[in-house]
Amino acid sequence: MKKVTLLLALAIIVCTPFTSFAQNFPDFGIISAEEKNITNCSFDNDATAVILLDEAVSEHDEEYHLINHHHVRIKILKEKGFDEANISLRYYRKDDFEFIDMLEAVVINTDASGAVSTEKLSKKSFFKKDINERIGAITFAFPNVKVGSIIEYKYRSFMKHYGGLDDWYFQKELPVIKSKYTLTILPNREFSYVINKKPTIPIIVDVQSGSGKVYFEMNNIPALTDEPYMDAREDYLQKVTFQLSGYNTGFGKTNYMTSWDEVIKELTITKEFGGQLEKNIPGTGAFIDATKLLPTEEDKMKMVYNYVRSNMTWNDLYSKYAGSGVKDAWEKKTGNSGEINLILVNLLKDAGLEVYPVLVSERFHGKVNAATPFIDQFNAVFACVIIKERKYYLDATDGYTPAHVIPNDILNTTALIVNRKKGGLVNITNDSLQYSDYISCQMELDGNGTLSGDAFIESRGYSRIKRVSEFKTSGQDKYVNKHYQKNGITVKEFAFLNQENDSLAAEQKFKFNTNLTSSGGYLYLPLDFFSGFTNNPFIADNRFSNVNFGYKRTISTYTSINLPKEYAMDALPKPIKMTTPDNDIVFSRSVTYDKATHSLVCMLLFDFKKSLYTADEYGVLKEVYKKMFDFLKEPVVLKKK
Template sequence: MKRIVTVVLMLALVQGTRAQKGLPGFGKVDKADLLLTDCDFDKGAGALVLIDYGHTYYDRGTVGFSAFKTVFERRIRIKILKESGMPYADVRIPYYTRNNEQRILKLNASTYNLDAAGKVQATEVKKSSIYAKRLDADYSSMIITFPEVKVGSIIEYSYSMESETISLNDWYFQRRIPVRYSEYKLEIPQMFRFSIQPNITDSIEDKQEVTTKSISLSEGYIETPVLTSQYIMRNLVGIKEEPFMGAVRDYLQRIEFHLMQIDYGDRTDDRRTKWADIVASLKKSESFGKQLETPVPGTASLLAEARAITDPEQRMRFVYEYLRRNLTWNDEDGIFADAGIVKTWETKTGNQADINLLLISLLNDAGLKASPVLLSTRSNGLTLTNYPNTEQFNSLMAYVTIKEGYFILDATNRIIHYKLTPEQVVNTNGFIVEGETGRWKEILSGKYHYKVTAAVQGEIDAEGNMKGNCLVNCYDYARVQRCEELASNPGKFKDDYFYKPYPSVKVEDISINNATADSLPLEQKIKFSTSLNSSGNYRYFTVNLFSDLDKNHFIAEKRFSDVDFGIQQDYNLFGNFTIPADYVFDGLPETTTFSTPDRGILFTRTVNADGNLLNIRITVEFKRNFYGADSYADFREFHKKMFEKLNEQVVIKKKTSP
């Protein structure tokens, strides 16, 4: 990861100059940009952010609610370069709507194209194509539907967001697509003290100026020193996803802000939020803590049956299994309930927080100890334990303690065994909402790995055709992954694991067992045939069939992100091959063992040939699940060598007549 540096600065902002110096005005589109077909500093990009401008200042707050309000002005212009860039014309602006704390105003949007005469043609987005959609009890999204968008178009939109708060928006200079120009301007009264947490690796222009300005209040105005800060970055390449990289967000160049103090001159007000404040707020929330205080009608018989189970672990399992069998997740994550646990029980559907808060409530009513645990999945990004806020979390699950152990349960997942921590949060930090202060917990996978075992038996005839069978067993997290993919799309599942990776192999039959038995490995039986390559009296074949080690994901010479597998991995391949009586083994892979320099990944192969029978065993153990980008060279070299060994050919030769 890029190193994050934290500094504390005194910042300030007020109504200042609205003009965006040096930038073309809204609607002033350069024809050259409409003629643009590629990004000169990030070739092949699907879209390009031409302008991303933000401006924050303070104004008079709402009487009776707050003394100040934050005004955040935003303007974005995007060029659509390829069909793959079209989704960037689907604009959604999230905002916090509880108690009307945030409001989006002055929204303007247009699409620009060149007409037949080569002139710039602007199409304004109609008000009917701009609408708000409620996401949950706390958040909504402003949706803009742009007309006349096609490859070559430019879209542009601007808005003002007013917030009844002193907090600042974080600013992301970088995106998944390249950014030509990004600027964030802040005008902040120096009575407000923020910590600045930059994650910057490229060149940035940073301008600071202190002036005295006026801020209007409900009664008159105040004059105060204001620090005007201007941060500008140019020509930022888009962040490309790399295999097993974790969250893209963690690698985006950005500046984050955290309010620390308000200096009133004669005294200071510490505004640093503590985790105890977060816990107190969550417990008072109607969408969180109050749900756990709400009785759920109609659960008496379920609870009576649960309480009759004397073993605490089996009692927990009973309640968990009942909910995940009978409730339907609506595919929405989050840490706040939407429907609420009573309605979720009645309708048998809800978001992740609805279902798991219901699970926690029932487990506690059944005499167990369960608490909510707030989590950020690996795809969502790292959590910052030193900066208390709930916005960094995107998942709520149940944390259950029994004797000396603990379980992380997610009743929205109908496939995973209760003893397995959900894969998307393994090796992350979770915040357990319990007591007055809560506590952090490192979430581990324990003894459970991603484990695949393949046993291949093949018989080769005199014509060079191999017929065989393979038994693939997937355990623990490998079982979960494959069962999820099988349930989602059975045809694609078979293509991805058995057909596409082995184009020269004809798969004649696949049978799958134990897909609904989460305590058993997923069993996949394959019947196959293939023709050996030949040259004169020689024939060749590979033993690496259906092993789940068919593709090297680490062939790129350079890598900017860390490698995060999440789970430790175990692969076992057993091969038993019989060749014709009139053939002999002429070239065999050697028995070998090698590892990464830190011995975090170990490859072992044993080979034994006896007469016309070949037995081979390959094991690959990933004892480490995380490798920093700085160790990628050795990591890549290991994978290169490993796949060379995996794909080495067995050579057989026809016996010569005496």
């Protein structure tokens, strides 16, 4: 399915004050006959539940607090939709920036006679909890939910200022029949907004310049579900995004971040960003003096990078800013991604390197639209070091990616180098480094159908980073069970070598055994061991999003098997070489049988020369994967003598 994005940039300015008033949502708890009779979603037949209405109004009081009133109505269509009755309303609790109140919730049921009953949740049904130091949540569960139930809730969110203004998402994980949003702009302020939508889904936009309001409505929006190797969901959701773009001081209009140069300028004078640069990081003088003595700039970069990684602990919070300040974070030895990487920028500069902070949008966060200078398109800040015209991108929250490797999460993305003279947008690419695995298995098959052998796996590039990270994070048992000890295979004497030396390939060695499938005097011997191609991810008929593997991949396997004298060769899979029309995917298989030694050798090659496929190319990709997995299922057939 082709994904087309329509981008509109509009702005309105209001110079008259607006008086806030409570949004009562007068139809709360009152359902229509049409809603009562809905049994399935007409534009999404597989839906287990449907959002009948998702509406919100954002306005302000006389002190310009941001006040959001939200109202949601959902109908349960199938038993699998019962989980939708468990609600979690998150809010930004740090420094008491936001709180939620005026919460009401009801469940509406219809009996066999058509009589409607409404049950209101009591205040005791609402529970407050802290998710982390920044985020809190109010949770509740609707009682007496069954197929046909309508669950409904409304609440108010009160924020200190308009800095908490969120994007409005028309599209959800459930289909939405009606989504509508009204925003009231602050007096003497101008907001730009960008609409991201498919051209096949109409939108209503009503700009009311006199009152400072803008109204958005979209109807019959299908659910957006996750797809294998999907780009960021953000890239495909139907939504509207807002950003302050100007203000009126009484002496004329002043633009605010309406170009990338203005974005850079604003960041350099922001206390939590530019104000954290050129800081003296306490207690690092001796380290910097020692680092300056190293022979090359690459050595200095690696030394500082590893120093920050070993001395700081990431609190799992992404940020572009150092909210607590770099000195405070350094003293506590913990911080968000912005604090840690701005510390890194400071120390790299102290070591005499050319370095700049760079805003990035990691792959899960979504693509950057270069035509729209919206700062919220980026979710984090990294360090960009320039040595002999080569750019290195460093993230000190990443404990596994070496300094010379571009972090996978920003590969093939757009970033913003923040510097008044040398700053600007850059495209981050790397065609030289890829994901590379070599897998060797030396095996022996006995007359009872027991296959045993030794495996050796050598991983380079992004494969090394991924495997070492997963092994250290999950531990040996979980790692081995996930990748090797499955489908009847038992693994022994597992060893993972070269974990700490990132200049060497990662190596895994282990012994394994399994029992083959037999039937009527025949043994069926598979030829694909440990390549990772276990299940075909591309079986859906249609595709909504692009397929993004992240990097190019090459996996090659070498398998040798000594066969038992009790069995004779009956059928041997044929040699295969398969390519796509553009030659960007190559799959090959060679199988040779040596009658004199009664042994066979199989070599497989999986070569993916392209990392990104559009939704339009999905048909070709699906067909290639189907054929490839069909070939991988073909066994060697042995017949008992």
